Amino acid sequence: MVTPIRAPDNRAAGPESETADVRLEGASKRFGDVWALRPTDLEIARGEFFSLLGASGSGKTTTLRLIGGFEEPSAGRIYLQNRDVTSAAPYDRPVNTVFQDYALFPHMTVAENIGYGLKVKRVERKERARRVGDALDLVRLSGLDRRRPSQLSGGQRQRVALARALINTPAVLLLDEPLGALDLKLRREMQLELKRIQREVGITFIYVTHDQEEAMSMADRIAVMRDGTLEQVGPPSTVYEHPANAFVAGFVGVSNILAGRVIACDGVCRIEVPGIGPILAATADRHVGEEVLIAVRPEKIQIHPDSWAGSHALRGRVADVSYAGAFTRYDVTVGDQSFAVLAQNQAAGPIAVRGEDVDLSWAPDSTIILPGSVHDHSRGLQASSATA
């Protein structure tokens, strides 16, 4: 479908403007003694689908509101398409927002809501009607233009909010947990829908969510936030496969996190984990004697009901089995450590029962040594064990 709602043409010009649509330089926000956002540098590229992921209070919405102009940073600068907008009002910025509660005007019809931005910019009536029609097509709401927001379902309201923002062809679209109020099935539908629309219009999307699955499946890049800081920024696969620390390892997906000491390194490191035994990690470049934290993803672990012939298996006992259709989750106790293991149900049903003794194994390159020292992660450990 060809749609007139597209990223403005001037965005394609010049190598200088090639750099970033959104740039934060040491931007921070304090409310009294509380840092909502600690000094932060961030660049978001043109046309990128970027997700700010974090729990409530992590600073993701503050970051969005700084970019939208609803808050002014306490320090630092914010650039949109290389223009300093640090102190510019929302109406002076080439961004539009899809609000968490949608913020539709209750006294206006769907068409009036969508056309509001054009009306304010004094776009002439006929032109406005045409573009509203196009926007309604884009979000597949044609025929509902005369309805009031109160006569719409949650999903429809969400689409109206989206159309109302997109019709102004912003350089950047900000979305603040836009699917938070929808039920799971509708969420999945709208996720696909949002991705389709983003591909069609080519506008930079900044998407705030606390749902890591949502962020992973939708975004080109993710910024994981905690306590007003960016813990890690990168593509979903990088964040998942190479978490920067224990917090990210536990927040994005589930991780089994162990503390140990490097006892030998020659291509593969042997890490002695007290109470469990030696574990192999494919990453080199660690000093012997160093204390490290390692993480293993549950789906990388193989569970063997009969004892396993290969080396370096961990012997444990199944403490719990949760059957979930496509896969089964086993909680296996090894020493004093509980391991989460996810196994696809390739044969029919679970392959081990509660109380059974099993062997666990995984490939050395599935062992993630978390960067930094153990002490950096003490807080993260608590967070991740709560998540797992």
Next chain:
Amino acid sequence: MATYEGALPRAVTARRAVARQVRAHRRLALALVLGPPLIWMAGFYLGPLVYLLLESLWQIQNYNVVQVWTLANYTQIFSEPVWLDVLRRTVVMASLVTLSAIVLALPLAYFLVRYTRRWRHLLYLAVLIPLWSSYLVRVFAWKTILGRDGLLNTFLIGIHVVHQPISALLYSNTAVYITLLQIWLPYMVIPVYAAIERIPPSLYEASSDLGARGWRTILHVVWPLAFPGILAGSIFVFSLSMGDFITPLLMGNGTQFIGNVIADQFGIAYNYPFGAALAILPLIVLTVFLAIARRFGVLEAL
């Protein structure tokens, strides 16, 4: 504790039996709840109104009201221009007071909701507190302000704006206007404040986000959403100003408003039927006003 009914005191079982009956008969429950206020409204509000209408069709003979049907009271109202003049003057005054109340209340309510946080409730209370004091006290307060030796004159002389006290301040239509406005203003502020407070803050952000500066947001978002509150307040202020006869009596220069001429008919003129017919006039005006308000869906917003 035993819960079977045999062990319970008689009163409790009886009460439970009643409760069961009420639950079983929803109409009875409804009647019990709605009955008293309906009877009150019918007996003390609707009844007198009907009686007023009937009385306006009666006449005076030998200084006594006789229940003989006549339209004479109404023909008199419409044949002697003075009565419609009084009505017109009253409507103009009530309209001026209402419009002024809107002009004052809208920015005040908007400011309270948007730009105060810690002081909001205190300031709002300051708007409401006059309602706790007697109506008469507030009228007399204006006498001490506007009077010949009043606060305003003393102040104006003190700063050498005038050398002689201005006696025209008190006992004028202006004094009536000022007093009515001050007395009835809270009835405008309350519904307008409530309407503006109900506007979710995200709507202001959305409007700004979509390119609207402050005044356009006020025009396109605040005004339409506050409008039901404004009309509701207008109903209060307009009808209260229209029916007021004490303020013109105490503050005016003898100019008659509809309330005064009605009061006179029930007082010195002793012509109840004619007074009743006069009283029907503001009722008609208010009914028209309410009908218009209803078209805007204001009554639902109250």
